[in-house]
Amino acid sequence: MGKQAKGYIGRSVLRREDDYLLRGKGQFVDDLPVLSGQIFLGFVMSPYAHANILGIDTSAALALPGVVAVLTGEDFASLSAPMLTEIGFDGYKSNSRPVIARQKVRFVGEHVAVILAESEYIARDAIELIEVDYEALPAAAKLETAFADDAPLVHDHIENNVMFRAAFSTEKFDEAFASGDLVIKERFRTGRVAGTPIEPRGCVAVPDHVGDSITLYTSSQIPHIVRTGIAKHIGCPESRIRVVIPEVGGGFGTKAQFYPEEIIVAALAMKYRRPVKWIQDRREEIITNIHARDHIYDLEASVTSDGIIKALRLNLLTNAGAYSSYPFGCTLEPTGGARMLVGPYKIKHYTYEARAIATHTCPSGAYRGVAQPSCFMAIEGMMDRIGRKLGIDPAEVRLRNIIPTKELPWVNAVGVRYDTGSYEECLRLAMERIGYSEFRQQPRGIGPDGKYRGIGICCFTEISGTGAPGWRARGLIRVPGFDSALLRVEPTGKLTIHISHANSGQGHLTTFAQILADQMGTDVENITVIEGDTGATPYGTNTFASRSAVTGGGAVIRASEKVAGKMRRIAAHMLECGEMDIELRESKAFVTGADRSVTFEEIAQTAYSMNSFTLPEGEEYGLESTNYYDPPLATMANAVHIAQVAVDPKLGSVAIEKYAVVHDCGRVINPMIVDGQIQGGIAQGIGEVLMEEIVYDDEGQILNANFLEYQLPTALDIPNCSIDHIESPTIDAVGGFKGVGEGGVIGAVPSVTNAVADALSILNVNVNSIPLRPAYVATAIRTAASGAN
C-alpha cells in the first residue's frame, strides 16, 4: 500500500475505533451483560450542604421486597478507610472524606447511605424510603466569602477554610515591579463548570469463582490509579483486583478522579460475593462528579509605557469544594493556574500567592485544561487592557512581550523549560487567517445590523506529558508520572502492544499503532493495541493532562527499540550476517543492500522455538519487552486562537463569526485526530464562556443540576474553525510529540472572552468574568449605559 515509504506518523489514518463506535457497537459499562445474582446500588444523597446526621431510619427500605441491605457511613467504616489525598506541600491542610458520610455532610449530593437491591428499580424505590434526620447547619458556599473570619468551617481543623496556600516570588521582585511606568490591575472571575461527559460514570464489580478476587469494570481514565486506590482503601492486595475500562463515553478529566463509588462497588462485591452494579444518572453526575474553575485571579502588571510587562503579581483563589479530591487534591488548580500564567511571554519577574478555599460544595478536580483556560483568560485579558490603556493594538502588545523562537530554549519564571516552540509564528499566522488587520481597519462601534463586533486573541502554552518531576513539583504523590508499554511479537509475527493508558475517545488504538508501525517497519493492520486493563497492561499513570502521546508514545518507542533490537539479532543469526546490516521494513528483516530477508513470522517462530533455527547464544525465548517512560518535568505545546464575535446588545447574545487556530503540538501523529481534539476543546470552551454555569445559592444548594438549565453548546453554537499546524518537535522528550488534548479549551475561553470584551469596550463595559450568558451581557451593557448617564 506504499504507506511504509512515507510512514504512518503525520498521516490522517482513519480511526480504527470509529468502525464499531459509529455502528453503535461500543461496549460501555452499562452494556455489560447482566450477570446472574447481580445487585444494584442506589445512593441516598444529602439534600443539605452542611448538616449533622442525627439518625438514619432504614427500616422501611429494608422491609421492601428485593432490598438486600442498606449500609450507612457507620456501617461502611469497617469496609473502607476514608479517602485521604496526600499532598507533599507544607501549605496543604490534609482532610479526609468518609466513603459514605459519617455524622456530618459537607455538600449537597454527598452519600449518606447505600442501598443494595435485586434490581435498579427496587434500589430507586428504596431510596425514597430511607428517612434521614438532619440538623441543618450554616454553609460556606461562595468562594468570595468562605475564607472570612465568620464563615462556617468545612473542616474544623482548617482555619478560615484555607485548604491550601502556596506563595512564590522571583528574586528582587519588588525592585522589578517598581521599575515599570504604570501598574494595571484587574480581577478576573471564572464560572463554575464541569466536564459533563455524555456517558455518566458507572461500575460493575464481579467476584471470581475462587472467592478472593474481583474484576472492576469502571468508566474511568485511570485504571491503575483506581486499582491502587481500591487496594489501599479496602485493605486488599492489588493482585486480587483487576480494573477493566470498557468504552468510555467522554472523560475530560471528570473520570480522571478516583471516586467513592468505585470503592463501594468493589468492597460490596467482596463482601457479598455477588456482582454489584451502579450506574449514575445525570443529576448525580452533575452534583457529585468533580467541578472546576470557580477561580478568582487578582492580577497586577507593572508595565512600561511601550507595553512591556516588567513584573507580574498574582493573587489566586480557587474553590476546592468540600474535600480534596483524589488523586489530584485541591492543589492542582491553584498550582496550575499560578504556574502556567506566564505562558509564552518574557515575564521574568513574577510573584504569586495561590489559595484553595474549602466550601460546602462538590469537590473540584481536574477538568480539561485544569486552570489554564482561567489563567490565560487572566493574562490574555491583561494584555488587552495594557493595549487599551496605552493605545497599542492588543496583538502588538503580545508581539512585544512574546518569547521569540530564537531565544528558545527558555526557562520561565517558575522554572519550567520551554525547549522548542513557535509563539510568534503562531500569532502571525493566526492573525493572517482571521483577517486581523482588515478587521482593525473597519470602523468601531455598532454595525448596520445593530451588533457590536470584536476580536479576541489567546496566545498560550499548554503543559503536557508531565513526568514525575512535574507532579512532585505540584505536590502530588499519588500521580506517578511515567507510563509504560509491553510489546509482544506473537508467533505469527503480528504485534500486540499493551499500553498503560486508557482510551476515552482520543483514538489511541490508531495513533499508538501508527507510532509502532513506523518504529517496527510494519503495517498498522498487523498491530493490536490493548489498553485500559490492569490485568493486561503494565503499571502507569494513565490518561489525562494531555499526556498520552508524550508518555505512552515514549513508552511505545522504548519498547519497540528493545524488541526491534532482538529481532535484528535473531534475523542476523538466521541470515548469517551482522546485526548492524539488518533493516526492518515491510514486516521483514532485510540484509541491507542484499536481496535476502526473513519475515517477522519466521523471526518469531525462531524466538518461540517453533522452527529448525536455534536462538543466538545467550538470547532468551520469547519476543517481548516492557518499558517505562518518564518524560521530563513538562513538555510545552503552544497555540494561538483568535475569535471574532458579534454581540447583540438588546439580547445580550454572542455569536462567533470567525475562528482561527494555529497550533503547535510538536510532531503530529495524526492531523485528523489533532484537529478533532482542537475542535472538541473549542466547543467545550465556547460552552464555558457563553453558556455553562453550575449555580449554587448561598446555602450551598445546586440550582440547575439538569441539562435544561446547565446549558451545553450544540453544533449550532460552534463555528467552523480554521486550523493550521506548525510543528516544533520537542527535543526533551522521546518521539518529539507534545500534548494536544486540552489546547482547544485553553485557547477558546480567553479568545472568546476577549472578543466580547473588545466588542463592548467602546461601551465601557468591563468584561472580566465568565460565563457571558445573555442575561449577564445584557445587564452589563445596561449598567454601563446607566453609569455613563
Next chain:
Amino acid sequence: MKIEGQNCVNAPKQVVWESLNDPEILRKALPGCEELRQIAPDAFEAKVRAKIGPVSARFTGSVQLCDIDPPHGYVIVGEGKGGAAGFAKGSARVALTVQDGQSPQTIVSYQVDVQIGGKLAQIGARLIEGAAKSIADEFFRGLTAAIEADRPETSKAEAPSESAAPESDVVQKAAALMPPWLFGIAACGTVALLLWLAV
C-alpha cells in the same frame, strides 16, 4: 425563591375564609393531600402525595402560623420534607380581599418566599414556579367546586366578624389554610419527579 400568585374564588370573603378552615374541603381540593394534623396549638403537619406515572413521593410539611388576621390573612412559616426529593422551607403570606362586582368574589393572593433544597432545588426555580401556579389554579378550582357543593346557599354568608371566633378556634381554622404553602411543596415534588423521569 419567590413565588407570587392570586386566584379568584366565586364566594364572599367570609365564606372563603370558613371554607378554607374546613379540613375536609381542603383535603378534597388539594390534589394528593392525605392528612392535616394539629401537633401543637399553633403548629401543624400535613402530608401530600405527588404521583406521576410509576413514581410517587410523599411530602411532609410542618408549619407555624403567625400574624393571623381573620378573615383577611396570615403568615405561614414552615418546612416541608420530601425525603429523597429534598426539602423546602420559608414563609407564605396569604391575603384575602374582596373583588367588587355583581356577584361576590374573593381574591386569595399569596407570596411565598421559599428556600428549597436537594432534588427540588436542582430542578430549577423557573420550572417550579410555573408548576406551583398550575397546582394553585387547580386547587382554587377545586375549592370553588367544593364550596358550591358544600354550601349551595352562599348568600347566607354573614358579614365578617373576626371577634366571633375564640382564639384557639381561629388558630385551628387558620391551620387549615396551609394549602398555598403546600402547593409549593407539592408542585416542587411534581416537577422534581417529572424531571427525574426525564433524565
